[in-house]
Amino acid sequence: MTLLSIRNLTKKFGGLMAVNDVSFDVDQGKVVGLIGPNGAGKTTVFNLITGNYIPDQGEIIFDGHNLVGLKTHKIVSLGIARTFQTIRLFKNLSVLENVLAGCHCRMRSGIFSSMLRLPFQRREEKMALGRALKELEFVGLLKHMDLKSMNLSYGNQRLLEIARALASNPKLIVLDEPAGGMNDNETQQLVGLIKKMQTRGLTVLLIEHDMNLVMRICEDIVVLEHGALIAQGNAEKITRDQRVIEAYLGMDEDED
Amino acid sequence: MLKHKNKLLLLAFTAAILSCPFFLNAYWIDVINNIGLYAILALSLNFIVGYTGLFHMGHAAFFAVGAYTAAVLNTTYSVPILILLPVSGAAAALFAYLVARPIIHLRGDYLLIVTIAIVEVVRIALVNNVFGLTGGSNGIFGISRPEFFGFTIRRPHEFFYYIWSFLAVSVVLFHLLEKSRFVRALNYIKNDEVAAEGSGVDVAYYKLIAFVLGAFWAGMVGNIYASKMTLISPESFNFWESVILFVIVILGGSGSIRGVILGAFLIVGLPEIFRQFAGARMLVFGGAMVAMMVFRPQGFLPPLPRKYAIHKIKSGDETL
Numbered sequence: 001m002t003l004l005s006i007r008n009l010t011k012k013f014g015g016l017m018a019v020n021d022v023s024f025d026v027d028q029g030k031v032v033g034l035i036g037p038n039g040a041g042k043t044t045v046f047n048l049i050t051g052n053y054i055p056d057q058g059e060i061i062f063d064g065h066n067l068v069g070l071k072t073h074k075i076v077s078l079g080i081a082r083t084f085q086t087i088r089l090f091k092n093l094s095v096l097e098n099v100l101a102g103c104h105c106r107m108r109s110g111i112f113s114s115m116l117r118l119p120f121q122r123r124e125e126k127m128a129l130g131r132a133l134k135e136l137e138f139v140g141l142l143k144h145m146d147l148k149s150m151n152l153s154y155g156n157q158r159l160l161e162i163a164r165a166l167a168s169n170p171k172l173i174v175l176d177e178p179a180g181g182m183n184d185n186e187t188q189q190l191v192g193l194i195k196k197m198q199t200r201g202l203t204v205l206l207i208e209h210d211m212n213l214v215m216r217i218c219e220d221i222v223v224l225e226h227g228a229l230i231a232q233g234n235a236e237k238i239t240r241d242q243r244v245i246e247a248y249l250g251m252d253e254d255e256d
Numbered sequence: 257m258l259k260h261k262n263k264l265l266l267l268a269f270t271a272a273i274l275s276c277p278f279f280l281n282a283y284w285i286d287v288i289n290n291i292g293l294y295a296i297l298a299l300s301l302n303f304i305v306g307y308t309g310l311f312h313m314g315h316a317a318f319f320a321v322g323a324y325t326a327a328v329l330n331t332t333y334s335v336p337i338l339i340l341l342p343v344s345g346a347a348a349a350l351f352a353y354l355v356a357r358p359i360i361h362l363r364g365d366y367l368l369i370v371t372i373a374i375v376e377v378v379r380i381a382l383v384n385n386v387f388g389l390t391g392g393s394n395g396i397f398g399i400s401r402p403e404f405f406g407f408t409i410r411r412p413h414e415f416f417y418y419i420w421s422f423l424a425v426s427v428v429l430f431h432l433l434e435k436s437r438f439v440r441a442l443n444y445i446k447n448d449e450v451a452a453e454g455s456g457v458d459v460a461y462y463k464l465i466a467f468v469l470g471a472f473w474a475g476m477v478g479n480i481y482a483s484k485m486t487l488i489s490p491e492s493f494n495f496w497e498s499v500i501l502f503v504i505v506i507l508g509g510s511g512s513i514r515g516v517i518l519g520a521f522l523i524v525g526l527p528e529i530f531r532q533f534a535g536a537r538m539l540v541f542g543g544a545m546v547a548m549m550v551f552r553p554q555g556f557l558p559p560l561p562r563k564y565a566i567h568k569i570k571s572g573d574e575t576l
Contacts, residue, residue, distance in 0.1 A: 050454065052450075052454075071453075071458070072453045072454055073453050073456050073457055073458045073459070074458075076454070076455065076456035077456055081455075081456075082454055084450075084451070084454070088448050088450060088451035088454070089448070089451065090443070090444050090447035090448055090451065090452075091447060091448075092447055093443060093444075093447060094561060094562075096564060097440060097443075097562065100437075100440060101440070101444050101451075101452065101455040101456075101457065102455050102456065103437075103576050104437055104440070104441055104444075104455065104456050104457050105455075105456030105457070106456075106576045107437050107576070109436065109437060110438070111433065111438055111465070111469065114432060114433050114435075114436030114437070114438050115429045115432055115433050116432070117432050121436065124576075125435075125436070125437075126565075126568065126569065126573070127573070127574060127575050127576045128437070128575075128576050129564055129565070129566070129569055130569045130573050130574070130575035130576070131575040131576040133566070133569055134575060145566075146561075164455055165455075167576075168455065168456050169576065
């Protein structure tokens with residue numbers, strides 16, 4: 001079953017065609033990789049999906065909803081959570097409170113119920129806390145929950161972003177270079193974590209430069225170059241695709 | 257241990273405040289009352305500046321709307337001033353909603369400039385008597401005193417209990433709010449707006465609500481102020497008042513209730529104590545502020561990390 005369907009997506013920045021008529025599907029329960037050389041438009045595609053940019057043309061259909069024109073927080077509540085390429089945590093807040101941010105959109109209590117501490121509000125707070133602790137345990141940061149998030153190591157900050165995204169109870173999680181800046185050991189852990197997310201029933205869409213990681217965990221790979229889709233398929237097919245090889249290794253002009 | 261210490265400090269502070277009426281004369285009680293009023297105003301501004309990190313230097317405008325709503329309705333239609341307390345708050349909140357809505361997406365310095373403009377526009381509108389209701393630069397006089405079941409609050413000693421119990425109730429409510437998803441959402445916005453929106457927080461809505469809630473409380477303080485003075489004029493709500501409130505929040509500790517209250521004591525109380533030094537006191541005051549911003553930019557009493565009842569969560573509990 002298709003969870004996310006992208007149809008003829010186009011985005012221009014001035015004269016630059018950042019994303020040019022891109023169409024692809026993400027199937028429920030799959031781990032899908034979005035790859036391409038620097039400046040290929042991968043992060044732009046992510047920002048279009050999550051509502052940070054509005055597409056010039058095209059449709060993004062997620063779970064029966066057209067996402068075009070929706071605000072980011074609305075898209076999160078529909079079930080798409082993301083992490084950022086450059087880590088964006090709430091630096092001065094504790095690790096636990098960072099994860100509670102993800103729970104926010106699943107909570108309903110307002111100003112009055114909070115000011116008066118109504119039983120409903122207290123129960124909801126408790127449930128959110130329980131969820132946050134579960135997600136911290138899932139990524140292995142439970143023991144650091146009282147630290148300020150800025151004091152975590154780089155790899156752990158990436159994991160915390162994932163925990164925050166998971167706390168919003170997404171159907172699809174969008175990871176922008178999750179292994180960026182991680183060492184081999186941490187990358188290894190990340191691979192295990194992504195597999196665990198898949199077992200939980202999540203669909204994962206990720207951008208990654210670490211080809212080794214992409215080939216190992218992605219069942220489906222989408223390749224972009226200069227904003228256009230040049231190939232899609234499983235790892236085996238992608239590694240043998242002539243246009244992908246040219247995009248990554250460059251073309252020898254003499255042989256043309 | 258630390259928790260114990262904080263409780264003792266709170267107890268000592270409450271005892272000290274409650275003992276004031278027994279040994280201070282009317283003049284000093286009035287100073288304490290002013291500190292109380294500024295503290296509530298600064299706590300209401302704290303929602304916008306402290307928790308959310310929005311640069312808002314026009315809070316006196318909301319204070320003015322509340323005060324004038326109370327004054328006009330009381331003097332023209334003789335509605336009891338106490339009944340007008342929520343009405344003043346609602347009027348200020350509505351005004352805040354209308355002016356903040358179009359500017360809520362502005363960032364940092366741009367927002368600051370617009371909020372300064374708002375407070376000036378309000379003051380000039382009041383001076384020019386725009387609706388023929390505000391009495392121009394003379395203001396409105398003859399506002400009645402608050403009346404509790406036949407007992408009229410008149411003397412500073414009586415206002416003391418009125419103002420400080422209002423402050424106490426506000427502190428309790430705000431403290432509970434601090435432990436909820438509402439103030440957490442404001443803190444997320446202060447830390448990183450993009451990440452907050454990306455985590456599912458409706459940033460525009462929460463910023464607006466911070467303004468509306470802050471204005472509601474400022475409007476109610478406006479009502480209390482009007483009944484305390486019985487005379488209000490546009491000059492009580494100028495830009496400088498807004499600056500003082502802003503300084504109380506920043507200097508005391510942005511986003512910290514106890515910090516803001518301490519700030520009110522320092523900014524409003526200290527100049528009274530050093531009144532005999534006349535001109536020089538403002539110089540010392542200015543110097544102290546500069547030193548403060550250099551050596552302790554987070555304020556005197558920055559917010560403490562929130563505590564969560566982790567031990568109450570069992571592994572089998574239902575979660576979100």
